[in-house]
Amino acid sequence: MNTAQIVQRDNVAAASSDEALIRLEADFAEDGRYGLRTMEVTTTCVRILEPGSAQSCVVPISQIKTARNEPLVGGGRLEIMTHTGDFIPLVSYSLSVAAKFSEAARGIEQLSKGEPLSINLKHERVRCEKCGRLLPDKDGVCPACVNRGKTMLRISRFLWPYRYRAIMLAVLSLAATALNLAPPFIQGSLIDSVLQQHRHIEKLWLLMGAWLLVLVASSGVQICTGRLIAFLAGNIAADLRSAVYRAIEFLQLTYFDKKQVGAIASRVTSDTDRVWGFLVDGLPYLLLNGILMLGIVSFLFSTNWELALAILAPIPIVTGISAWYWRPMSQMFHKVGQKWARFHTHLNESLQGIRVVKAFAKEDLEFGKFQQRNAELRDAGVNVDTRWYTLFGAMTLFTSMGTVINWTVGGLMVYRGALTLGEFWRINSLLMLLYGPLQWFAQVNQWFSRAMAGADRIFELMDMEPERYGDSGVHKKIEGEVEFEAVRFGYDKSNPVLKGLSFTVTPGEMIGLVGKSGAGKSTTINMLCRFYEPDAGAIRIDGVDYRDIALQDLRSQIGIVLQEPFLFNGTIADNIAYGKPGATFEEVIAASRAANAHSFVLSKPDGYDTMVGERGAKLSGGERQRVSIARAILHNPRILILDEATSSVDIETEKQIQEAIGRLICGRTTFAIAHRLSTLRNASRLIVLEKGEIAEMGTHAELMEKQGTFYNLVQAQSAINEIIGVGAAG
Amino acid sequence: MTESKLETKNLRLFYEPKDRLRLTVEGDKSYLAVRPAWAAPLSHPNRFLSLLNSKGEEIAMVEEPSALDEHSLAAVTTELERRYLTSTIRSIVEARSDFGATYWRVQTKRGERDFVTQSLQENAQWLGERHLLLIDVDGNRFEIPDIGELDASSQKFIESAL
Ligand SMILES: Nc1ncnc2c1ncn2[C@@H]1O[C@H](COP(=O)(O)OP(=O)(O)OP(=O)(O)O)[C@@H](O)[C@H]1O
Ligand SMILES: [Mg+2]
Numbered sequence: 016m017n018t019a020q021i022v023q024r025d026n027v028a029a030a031s032s033d034e035a036l037i038r039l040e041a042d043f044a045e046d047g048r049y050g051l052r053t054m055e056v057t058t059t060c061v062r063i064l065e066p067g068s069a070q071s072c073v074v075p076i077s078q079i080k081t082a083r084n085e086p087l088v089g090g091g092r093l094e095i096m097t098h099t100g101d102f103i104p105l106v107s108y109s110l111s112v113a114a115k116f117s118e119a120a121r122g123i124e125q126l127s128k129g130e131p132l133s134i135n136l137k138h139e140r141v142r143c144e145k146c147g148r149l150l151p152d153k154d155g156v157c158p159a160c161v162n163r164g165k166t167m168l169r170i171s172r173f174l175w176p177y178r179y180r181a182i183m184l185a186v187l188s189l190a191a192t193a194l195n196l197a198p199p200f201i202q203g204s205l206i207d208s209v210l211q212q213h214r215h216i217e218k219l220w221l222l223m224g225a226w227l228l229v230l231v232a233s234s235g236v237q238i239c240t241g242r243l244i245a246f247l248a249g250n251i252a253a254d255l256r257s258a259v260y261r262a263i264e265f266l267q268l269t270y271f272d273k274k275q276v277g278a279i280a281s282r283v284t285s286d287t288d289r290v291w292g293f294l295v296d297g298l299p300y301l302l303l304n305g306i307l308m309l310g311i312v313s314f315l316f317s318t319n320w321e322l323a324l325a326i327l328a329p330i331p332i333v334t335g336i337s338a339w340y341w342r343p344m345s346q347m348f349h350k351v352g353q354k355w356a357r358f359h360t361h362l363n364e365s366l367q368g369i370r371v372v373k374a375f376a377k378e379d380l381e382f383g384k385f386q387q388r389n390a391e392l393r394d395a396g397v398n399v400d401t402r403w404y405t406l407f408g409a410m411t412l413f414t415s416m417g418t419v420i421n422w423t424v425g426g427l428m429v430y431r432g433a434l435t436l437g438e439f440w441r442i443n444s445l446l447m448l449l450y451g452p453l454q455w456f457a458q459v460n461q462w463f464s465r466a467m468a469g470a471d472r473i474f475e476l477m478d479m480e481p482e483r484y485g486d487s488g489v490h491k492k493i494e495g496e497v498e499f500e501a502v503r504f505g506y507d508k509s510n511p512v513l514k515g516l517s518f519t520v521t522p523g524e525m526i527g528l529v530g531k532s533g534a535g536k537s538t539t540i541n542m543l544c545r546f547y548e549p550d551a552g553a554i555r556i557d558g559v560d561y562r563d564i565a566l567q568d569l570r571s572q573i574g575i576v577l578q579e580p581f582l583f584n585g586t587i588a589d590n591i592a593y594g595k596p597g598a599t600f601e602e603v604i605a606a607s608r609a610a611n612a613h614s615f616v617l618s619k620p621d622g623y624d625t626m627v628g629e630r631g632a633k634l635s636g637g638e639r640q641r642v643s644i645a646r647a648i649l650h651n652p653r654i655l656i657l658d659e660a661t662s663s664v665d666i667e668t669e670k671q672i673q674e675a676i677g678r679l680i681c682g683r684t685t686f687a688i689a690h691r692l693s694t695l696r697n698a699s700r701l702i703v704l705e706k707g708e709i710a711e712m713g714t715h716a717e718l719m720e721k722q723g724t725f726y727n728l729v730q731a732q733s734a735i736n737e738i739i740g741v742g743a744a745g
Numbered sequence: 746m747t748e749s750k751l752e753t754k755n756l757r758l759f760y761e762p763k764d765r766l767r768l769t770v771e772g773d774k775s776y777l778a779v780r781p782a783w784a785a786p787l788s789h790p791n792r793f794l795s796l797l798n799s800k801g802e803e804i805a806m807v808e809e810p811s812a813l814d815e816h817s818l819a820a821v822t823t824e825l826e827r828r829y830l831t832s833t834i835r836s837i838v839e840a841r842s843d844f845g846a847t848y849w850r851v852q853t854k855r856g857e858r859d860f861v862t863q864s865l866q867e868n869a870q871w872l873g874e875r876h877l878l879l880i881d882v883d884g885n886r887f888e889i890p891d892i893g894e895l896d897a898s899s900q901k902f903i904e905s906a907l
Contacts, residue, residue: 110885
């Protein structure tokens, strides 16, 4: 649908002036309908080509002042301002290609300023080359076309460590099948050579003895296979889950922004379940029943092909019904699953928010919602179950039909002497073994696809580019010099949040980051921790591009107190020691003292052994913040980051924490973000961000003198403080 | 800054210069590069239109855009069409759920379009009994205001996909 192409030259000047440097296809026509329009950028102009190459708009580069992507609802528009003040909305496009046009807009600006073209536009595959389907992830795998064989091979690699047991399982299962077949044959010979003839009673004892042996052997085999399966299932499931979890842990944060935590968690649980379920239960079941059925059918035909034909006649009907109804049935089962999920989500939410529900006295409203979900669930369940039992009944009819046919046709044959009673009995017993697994065979394909889909999702995760953790980056001890050079970044590539930040921080400086909510303060910090990487520009630490520093080294020397402190369920001491496993209790206490957490911890009955609850819910907001400050302090980083670290504590406590931190940070580079500007009075320099750009930079005094943005912020805040003061006094 | 109660009948909207929507409040002042934005496009369609200045601050809230004068209404409608690149689905040509993704081919007000959705749990949102919003893997939005008004085969596709 939307392909993009870039023809980039190292040397722009060498390209002839008419050659397109950038060529992008937009997916909206001028009248707002879907259609293709092409935007071409050459060294001299930007032009729009309508389908059929008619040129509808040309803007000379020399006239362009700015070019930008204006985010619209469901897409964007490339807008150009000319030097003469004209405004040109050039072309509109959907979100599928907006990121590319945003890059192109940057490219156009670079050209208009006479700079070399340096943008990052790569060709992305949006459709599968094989089947032409749209790809769920650009440049990703087509879920319909992944190579089944290859996936199977990769799955079976998980069997490798247990190969001897797996082989044993296969052998034992074969034995079990063979043993299953024995009783009908024993019964057959018994009828023919003893019961019918009314003599050779000694043979009866012999045959019964054999039967008993078979029974004992088959229970023995059954016990062994059961134990083997338990072992294999447990181990393979655990291996799969660890492998998936390990892969997820190292994924880049951008992945976690896009996916809901629930969806990721389900890959660890349900997708792995599908895969090992198939490996351990499905695969042997399939193989054995396949062999069994083949064996039985060929035996039937070799005994008496006419009878065989007659009794097998209902089989196509049974498989047919099963195949025909399977898809709608499985969709209905799926729907029930979704209704369960909806039900659970609501239940969870309303229980978690029970305080809000009670505070607003909305019990009845919530009950109403609950009833609705509950009714949906009931209806879906009833619906699927009634159908299922109807279908099941019909299937049973046709399977029993085989038996009736056998007795009719076979009975007739026995009566006429064309078949011995023993042969008839044998066939009858085998028939039972045949029809049992048959009902399930039509679902095998679905079963297989589900397992493969699960496997694909797992492997997709494992194949995704991880953060380059242990890679070859240099190991170094960080001094603390940080340099941002024209750093650009956007969570959504068509909408930059940081627009070219440049600053240098010398080791040991304390930098205060200020700016309105949403200005990009936390984002700047995210870049520094390399949670995300800049789209353009560079970040250097001690003069080294930070992408060349081993990630683990980098992060272990940065300590961060996040805006929303997250504590793990455990004791306070565990949480503080998180940044330095093996820390002594004395160190924990020292860090806690420094963070001014010590006294509140002591006031808890269990002191440092107090459980903080899920996400630290049993502590107050300010207490959580102090614990996480202690955690960062104990981590003993070279670069300390405090993102609104003291926003939830009172001014008095904040002062104390600050003094403590002040002592601690000497010699360390510190970035502190705060809305309460008084928090930053110790900062050596302040950086004022405004909509992703640096508005001002300098010491507190310099900025106050300048009477710019920062001055206004301070004025506004002290005005508010006065109001609060007056309110409190009155 | 906030003149919260501006009378709708005093508002004039027109393009000046070309492609730039301008708002003049009768007997008061004029705003350049005005951006209209629906306050709640899904739950209150065609009502509560907010007019924002170039900084994104609200100038006025028009509760009933139909009360604007004819020319203003035409201008603002054009601008809204340019700014809301969402699609309304008229019929579903095909919807196949395969391997965790759903492949759609739909007929919309803007013409035919193919798209893929993943995890419909999150990306098919019911805004009402029969009001559905589909969000594809790129974040594009496709709205079905009333399932009941689609033809039978489209309804069947939705029924089986969701
Ligand atoms: N994970 C994310 N995905 C998409 N957009 C994001 C994400 N995180 C932040 N943003 C957006 O990026 C912009 C900058 O956010 P950022 O968190 O850096 O602001 P901030 O300056 O820290 O604000 P505050 O003072 O409120 O914490 C905001 O518009 C925000 O909506
Ligand atoms: Mg923030």
